[in-house]
Amino acid sequence: MNEQDKYTAHNGTSHTNTQDTMGTKTSTTYVYDSQLQKKPSELQASYEKELGMHMDLMSVGSGHRSKRSHNSTRTMLASFLIGAMVVGGFAYAADRNNLFSGGSAAAGSGTAQVASGSAQQDAGLTTASLGSDATVAQIYEAASPAVVKIETYTEASRQSTMMDDPLFRQFFGGERGGEQGQEQEEQQPSDQSSGSELTLSGSGTGFFFESDGYILTNEHVVSGAKEVKVTVQGYDEPLTAQVMGSSYELDLAVLKVTSPDGKAFPSLELGNSDETRIGDSVIAIGNPYGFDQTMTMGVLSAKERPITIADDQGEHEYEHLLQTDASINPGNSGGPLLNEEGQVIGINTAVNAEAQGIGFAIPTTTISKVLEQLKTNTL
Structure with missing residues (x-):
C-alpha cells in the first residue's frame, strides 16, 4: 500500500x-x-x-507604503470582528424569538397551552388534551342512567328435614293425617306447598334502548329465570321485568318494565358497528362482580371474531363479534359497549378467562336485524 x-x-x-x-x-x-x-x-x-x-x-514590495498596509490590515480585522458580532447577535435573536419554527411559542411553563393552541393546529398537528378525559366523563354521565342491573331468581327446592322421613314420622307421631294435617297444609304459603321458593341465582347488565321501558341484554343472563328484577337509577325498589323475547343462537333478549311514576326512562342510541375501526376508543359500562355502574375503557382490538363457548346446552357458536381490551368480567354481560359519541356499538357478552384484555361483544349490526322480532317474540 x-x-x-x-x-x-x-x-x-x-x-x-x-x-x-x-x-x-x-x-x-x-x-x-x-x-x-x-x-x-x-x-x-x-x-x-x-x-x-x-x-x-x-513590506519589501511596497517600501514606503508599509504603514498604509499595516493600517489596512487593522481596518480589515476590525471590520471582520464587527461583522462577526452583528451576525452572532442576529443568530441569538432568531433563536430567542424562534423565528425559524413557524412562529410557535418556545417551550416553557405554557407547554399545555401550546399543545392545544392555534399554532400547532395551523401546522396540521393534533395532540391529546385534557378535553379528551372530560369527554369520556361526559359520555359516562349521560349513558350510565340508562344502564340497569338485572337480577334473576329461580326456584330452590325446600331442604328436607327429619320430619320428612317416613320412619321418623311413624315412630314419633309425625305422620300427618285427618283434618289436622289438612289444615296445616292449607296454612302453608303457596311457594312452600310446591316445595320450592325463589332465590337469587345470578345477575348481569342491560340497558334501555327505548324510553318506554324496553331493555336489551344477553339471553344467558335471564335464561331459566322464574322472575327477573331490574334495578334502575332513581328508583328505590327494583322493578319486575317481563321477558318479551329471546334467542339462544344469538344470545339476545329483550325485557320490558313499567315506570311506576309514568315517566320516560333514559335510553341509549344504537350506533352502526360497521362504521367502527380497529383502534377506536370504546367504553364499557356494567356491574362486574356486583360492583354497580362500573366503567372501563379500551380500544376496539378486532372485528368479525368467531368464538365457541361451552355452556349447559353444549357448545355455543358466535360469529362476527367485536373484540376489545376494555375490562369485561362476570356481571358485565348484557351491558353496552359505547363508541366515542356515546352510541351503542355492541353488547358485552364473553371474555377469555385465561387471558387479559380479550373481551367480546355482539355488534349492533347483528342486533338491529332481529330487534323488532325480539320485542314481539316472533323470532
Missing part, C-alpha cells in the same frame, strides 16, 4: 493524482485530509507564520 492510501478514512477535502516511476498516471484518489488532528498551538503557529510571511512580502 502506498503512502497515499492510508488517508482514505480521514476528514477534510483534497484530491491527488498519483503517478508511478515512469511518469504514467495510474489513478485519482479523493481523500479526507484532516486539519482537526493538529493541536491548537500548531494551528496558531502556522497561522502566524503565514501572516508574517505575507506582511514581509508586503
Whole structure:
C-alpha cells in the first residue's frame, strides 16, 4: 500500500493524482485530509507564520507604503470582528424569538397551552388534551342512567328435614293425617306447598334502548329465570321485568318494565358497528362482580371474531363479534359497549378467562336485524 492510501478514512477535502516511476498516471484518489488532528498551538503557529510571511512580502514590495498596509490590515480585522458580532447577535435573536419554527411559542411553563393552541393546529398537528378525559366523563354521565342491573331468581327446592322421613314420622307421631294435617297444609304459603321458593341465582347488565321501558341484554343472563328484577337509577325498589323475547343462537333478549311514576326512562342510541375501526376508543359500562355502574375503557382490538363457548346446552357458536381490551368480567354481560359519541356499538357478552384484555361483544349490526322480532317474540 502506498503512502497515499492510508488517508482514505480521514476528514477534510483534497484530491491527488498519483503517478508511478515512469511518469504514467495510474489513478485519482479523493481523500479526507484532516486539519482537526493538529493541536491548537500548531494551528496558531502556522497561522502566524503565514501572516508574517505575507506582511514581509508586503513590506519589501511596497517600501514606503508599509504603514498604509499595516493600517489596512487593522481596518480589515476590525471590520471582520464587527461583522462577526452583528451576525452572532442576529443568530441569538432568531433563536430567542424562534423565528425559524413557524412562529410557535418556545417551550416553557405554557407547554399545555401550546399543545392545544392555534399554532400547532395551523401546522396540521393534533395532540391529546385534557378535553379528551372530560369527554369520556361526559359520555359516562349521560349513558350510565340508562344502564340497569338485572337480577334473576329461580326456584330452590325446600331442604328436607327429619320430619320428612317416613320412619321418623311413624315412630314419633309425625305422620300427618285427618283434618289436622289438612289444615296445616292449607296454612302453608303457596311457594312452600310446591316445595320450592325463589332465590337469587345470578345477575348481569342491560340497558334501555327505548324510553318506554324496553331493555336489551344477553339471553344467558335471564335464561331459566322464574322472575327477573331490574334495578334502575332513581328508583328505590327494583322493578319486575317481563321477558318479551329471546334467542339462544344469538344470545339476545329483550325485557320490558313499567315506570311506576309514568315517566320516560333514559335510553341509549344504537350506533352502526360497521362504521367502527380497529383502534377506536370504546367504553364499557356494567356491574362486574356486583360492583354497580362500573366503567372501563379500551380500544376496539378486532372485528368479525368467531368464538365457541361451552355452556349447559353444549357448545355455543358466535360469529362476527367485536373484540376489545376494555375490562369485561362476570356481571358485565348484557351491558353496552359505547363508541366515542356515546352510541351503542355492541353488547358485552364473553371474555377469555385465561387471558387479559380479550373481551367480546355482539355488534349492533347483528342486533338491529332481529330487534323488532325480539320485542314481539316472533323470532
